[in-house]
Amino acid sequence: MAEAAITLQNVTKRFGSVEANRDVSMEIRRGEILALLGENGSGKTTLMNMLAGIYYPDEGKILVDGKHVNIRDPKDAYALGIGMVHQHFKLVDVFSAVENVMVGGGKKRGDVREARAKIREICDKYGFSVDPDKKVYDMSVSEKQTLEIIKVLYRGARILILDEPTAVLTPQETEKLFAVMRNMKADGKTVVIITHKLHEVLSISDRVAILRKGEYIDCVDTETASTESLTEMMVGKKVDLNIERPQVEKKQLRIEVKGLNCYNAEGVQVLKNVDFELYSGEILGIAGVSGNGQKELLESIAGLQTVLPGASIIYHPPGGKEGVELIGKTPRQIRELGVHLSFVPEDRLGMGLVGTMGMWENMMLKDYSVGRGIFTDKKKPRELAEQVRKELKVVTPGLSTPVRRLSGGNVQKVLVGREIAAAPAVLMTAYAVRGLDINASYTIYQLLNEQKLSGVAVLYVGEDLDVLLELCDRILVLCGGQVSGILDGRSAKKEELGRKMTTVEVAADAGV
Amino acid sequence: MQEYKNSREPLIRLTKRDSMPLGSRIVVRLVSVVLAMLVCAVLIYAITGINPLVVYRTMFEGAFGSKSRIWSTVKEMMLLSCIAIGLAPAFKMRFWNIGAEGQVLVGGIVTAGCMIYLNKLPSALLLPVMVLCSILAGALWGLLPALFKAKWNTNETLATLMMNYVAIQLTSFFVAKWENPYGSNTVGIINQSDQKGWFPQVMGSRYFFCVVLVLLLSVMMHIYLKYTKHGFEISVVGASENTARYAGINVSWVMIRTMLLSGAICGLSGFMAVAGASHTISVSTAGGRGFTAIIVAWMAKFDAATMLLISLLLAFLQNGAGEIASKCGLNDYASQMIIGILLFFLLGCEFFINYRPVFRHGKKKEVR
Incomplete structure (x- = not known):
């Protein structure tokens, strides 16, 4: 058996009264690809940050190559050959690739030529491609990530830690990254990859280490693992991985979108001639690689986006009354028209909730202005908060605890709870289960199904294709801001969905 | 690649605290004041050889030694808290209003103008007119940067800061225009003979009215920020403009409305400075209070009662330090130094409220 590159002994790390890691003992073997698996908040990133010198353990020891070390800062980590690529990139935007690689390396500017040569050497060796003189602000997400990895290799890392590298990548880019990782492994490097996507774990890793609620559970050989066994270890109990899809007979047209075009702040067209209809009593899934217009589509309906003239979004209220045009109206105007529209945005703390406020204050975020007088009504939101807390087990x-101090799952429950309590006719959710652990995710699916059964039109933007195929009645696929297809959720195949996500088969460009 | 040298665990590292109970928070702050005074004492003795206790007593006497001194300290406290009250809603909205100095000055200019040109009016009418005019002038000074920000997303820090210089130049202009006596290059005491437009004397002091006005304002501001719909909107915009838009708040309008209010209250404190205190106008009417009030507002985290307390502390320091400068034969810099050291410790102790140092052997150090 290969020897241990890093051994952790009884490592504990606390933040205030929260134990992020408790008594973790594990080893990372030389030359392996180790996947670190766990639900959000299980302490994966904290644990790795202690190896990278970002945090210092409160208790316990770290051994590198069998020797006890004290990693006080990232410099110590690099000196030991440990390099980490963080989930949020740490690059200087206005610097070029080569400058970024040199920053903090203690070298003078004069060594640029040497650095450039070394970058090229690293690229050839592992199969990267990067232009050393390209500025970071011109780079795509995947290029930035490549640069981060090169930076770590440039500094001589033998042990690489990648924190959720695939979260921001398309499937093709992920494949490329995995190829590079295999090359690194062949070169004798040790790689640790943090992820919570099980199929990735199964395809890339040699061994899987599982953390749950800050504690180390087990480490298994990937060959002997399956999705079910890993889930069970991650969650701590058997989870029924089936999602219900009840059928609703009576459906009514609720929202009609026609000719929607929209540019983002950078002047790029993010929605192109989008047409679709949304019915009550259905869950319409929206599939697509992240950043293909999903955000803008929902925000257009919610009155938060400026769209090009000629578009139309008609809301047909229940009871067959006349439709209402939503374009050109602010969120408050839409509400005052009696449109019961609930929206769970992707950015929970940056849009859906006020992070610094408590649960009850967030409950009144959307209807604080209801009622006469200049004072806010505090009683109702408090009652509602108490109710949401009880019903959703927040x-x-x-x-009054600021919601940003809650875990991701609880933050989402607060937000979804408020939006559902508003008794919507239309419920839009963007990545409702992103970052949630399996239990919380299934709670959300169930809530969405309940809404659907009570006649709400649900728009569900998702990223997990399997979930989309199990949960949704119909699936609209967005690719490059265009609708590349609307499929029946009951009969659609995953391959078809994946293909439509990357290619628009119908030339729908006419008129743009 | 540099060679790794194994070393010991770091001597001190910092971990974030959960949250400190109110009691310990007060203790930490008191300890920091005592420490600051100790450091000052050592410095004073080391440099001048004067007994620090004498210096501190002189300071106290300078601020509270006689009735008129008490009133003078109270006046300073009120002017400072009034501006801080004005700044609070803007800062709570994360709108960096650095322009209080200018807003105070224009409030002062129009007050002085009213006193000079409208001195035929009876006092009962003149004072309300002065209040109204100063409020309008301050509001206008606050409105312009807000409009630019709302319309073109300009940087409000620069805009409000630059508006200060415009106000200072305007003041110079009016000082030259209203010069009295001719050639003195000052406006002199306005309406000294008939005291038109001066605050009436209550309880043996003209400053009594300032106290009433500021206390009233601070109660109202407390209620406004905490219990009204406007206050809620300000908090939401301050936390995140995106969330505010999502909630259906008209961000531009809230910004403009809040800056009107902020400027208006600052203008009103210009009125108090002129009609209630100095009865004259000069470029030093605001006297840097517009900037000091920023410290007051932030240290108090926009809580009205705390703002009063911190203003009192600063007013005490200023008056007391002035006294030691003259009494103990120390120059002005000595008092500035004491103020500086005290503020350093007070701001520094916030760090220990949020973080806890952990020492090498794993023993936790309690409060400080």
């Missing part, structure tokens, strides 16, 4: 020290 874990919080108190209704």
